[in-house]
Amino acid sequence: MKVAILHQDLEWGEREIARQLQQKGFTVNLFDVRTTSLEDLTQTEELPSLVLNRVYASVANRDYRDNIKILDLLLSLERLGIPCMNSYYTSQFDYSKFKAAKRLKEEGVSTPETLYVGCLNTETKDRITGFIKKYGFPLIVKRDMGGRGKDLQRIENEQSLYTFLENKFSPTAQHEYAGGFVVQEFLKPTRPFDCRLAVFDGEFAFSYGRTLISRVNNGDAPWLASVKLGSRMINYDPTPEEVALAISASNAIGAIFNEVDMTQTEKGPAIIENNPTPNYDETEIDRVAKAVDLIEKTYCTTEAILR
Numbered sequence: 001m002k003v004a005i006l007h008q009d010l011e012w013g014e015r016e017i018a019r020q021l022q023q024k025g026f027t028v029n030l031f032d033v034r035t036t037s038l039e040d041l042t043q044t045e046e047l048p049s050l051v052l053n054r055v056y057a058s059v060a061n062r063d064y065r066d067n068i069k070i071l072d073l074l075l076s077l078e079r080l081g082i083p084c085m086n087s088y089y090t091s092q093f094d095y096s097k098f099k100a101a102k103r104l105k106e107e108g109v110s111t112p113e114t115l116y117v118g119c120l121n122t123e124t125k126d127r128i129t130g131f132i133k134k135y136g137f138p139l140i141v142k143r144d145m146g147g148r149g150k151d152l153q154r155i156e157n158e159q160s161l162y163t164f165l166e167n168k169f170s171p172t173a174q175h176e177y178a179g180g181f182v183v184q185e186f187l188k189p190t191r192p193f194d195c196r197l198a199v200f201d202g203e204f205a206f207s208y209g210r211t212l213i214s215r216v217n218n219g220d221a222p223w224l225a226s227v228k229l230g231s232r233m234i235n236y237d238p239t240p241e242e243v244a245l246a247i248s249a250s251n252a253i254g255a256i257f258n259e260v261d262m263t264q265t266e267k268g269p270a271i272i273e274n275n276p277t278p279n280y281d282e283t284e285i286d287r288v289a290k291a292v293d294l295i296e297k298t299y300c301t302t303e304a305i306l307r
Contacts, residue, residue, distance in 0.1 A: 002027045003295070004041055004048040006073065008034060008059045008066050013280035013288065017052070020292040033066050038076050050298065051077055051084045056277050057094050058147030064179045067095045067145055085298055086255055086276040093253040094276040095145050097182050100253060107252040110245065110270040113185040116144060120162075120169050128183065132158060135185045141165070145179040147275075148228040154186065154215060186223075187265045187272075194225040194263045194272065195236050197246035198287070200294045201256055204243045206287060209236035225261070242269050249274055257294060 003026050007014045010030065018028045029048070031040065033055050041048065055070040074088035086094070093100040101114035115131045117124055132139070141164060142152040151168065155161045161183070167173060168181060192212050198205040210231040212222035225231045238246070242262055249271045250258040259275040280288050 001025060002029070002046055002048045003050050003052060004028075005030050005052045005054055006033055006036065006070060007054045008032065008056075008062070011279065012282055014054050016280065016285065016288050017054070017292060017295075020289060021295065024292070024296055026296075033070050033073070034063075036073070038073060041073070041077065042080060042082075047080075047082060049083075050295070051082055052295065053084060053086055053091055053277060056147060056279055057145060057275075058150065058279070060095070060143065060145040060177065060179055061148060061150040064145050064177055067179075071095065083298075085295065086257055090253050090255045090258075090276050093255075093274060097142065097144050097273065098180075100274050101182070101184075103252050104249055104271060107248065109249050109252055110268065111249075112140070112187050112270065112272070115183045116180060117165060117183060118180040120165055128161070131183060132161075138186045140184040140186050141181060142184070143177065143179060144182050146177070149215075149224070149226045151177075151181075152215070152224070152226075154220070154223060187263055187270055189223060189263045190266055191264050192222060193234060193236070194261060195238055195242065196259050196261050196275075197238055197242060198259045198278075198290070199246050199250040199255070199257075200290065201297065202247060202251065204238075204247065205290055205294075207236055207238045209234040225263075239269075245269050245271065256298060257291065 003021055005014055005018060021028050053074060060067050071091060074084045074091055077084055078088055093103055098114055098116040101111050104111040137156055139155045141155050143150060153164055189212060193209040195207055195209045197207045210225035210227060210233055213224055213230050214220045214222050215224055227233060246260040249260050253274055255276045257276060259278040261272040262269050263272055
């Protein structure tokens with residue numbers, strides 16, 4: 001029983017997943033995506049029975065090229081018949097907020113309207129102008145590929161929007177990150193917290209809330225949920241409508257494993273982001289155990305199919 005875990009910086013979550021899998025009798029090998037090739041994974045006496053992608057979307061905060069590399073690896077592994085969790089298909093949506101939003105819209109899942117901005121030229125500016133006319137301000141701007149609040153802004157006017165984008169598309173900034181940005185409709189929350197719902201293999205697994213904060217101390221009402229930036233995790237039991245929406249979002253992107261960020265608006269719940277590769281810390285050992293149980297279940301199903 002051999003599992004390969006792909007990661008970038010080796011964080012507590014990957015070490016704990018590996019430890020718990022080993023306790024269940026799995027042989028676990030850890031591979032740093034920065035130094036790993038397809039041959040490293042496949043030119044062995046025994047191919048991995050399952051490959052876990054633990055390269056977060058937020059890895060793009062450090063080097064977005066590692067996210068691009070992991071997609072290439074996942075695609076190549078799947079072509080060799082090696083199952084990956086999550087798959088190449090799902091990971092595309094993990095690493096592109098625009099692709100994820102477009103896919104959810106196609107499936108009728110409530111999520112903010114989203115515009116992709118890959119550069120600043122006349123055509124792009126025309127599309128931004130049309131988006132502003134339709135949705136007004138404030139707007140949300142963030143990296144298309146990334147996470148943990150990196151370059152996430154609530155923009156209040158057109159001048160601020162173009163100042164932000166012009167800075168991010170400067171040669172210096174593009175050297176650090178060239179993955180594009182998204183401009184999103186701002187959905188005003190109707191309660192002081194959002195919620196995160198885990199969906200494992202099409203079923204609700206667990207949930208919690210995150211208190212809303214303001215990104216800057218300018219008197220604005222809290223609107224952002226990010227534990228990394230200061231939100232507190234709170235107990236929360238979702239409504240049946242929220243559970244159904246989280247399952248629909250996970251199914252839309254083909255995720256076996258997903259944690260869905262959701263806000264409540266005047267029109268009902270809406271998906272803010274999918275997180276097929278969530279991070280964990282030392283306070284979440286029980287959640288890791290549930291993830292490992294899913295991995296074991298997936299492995300057993302895979303083995304049965306192969307036999």
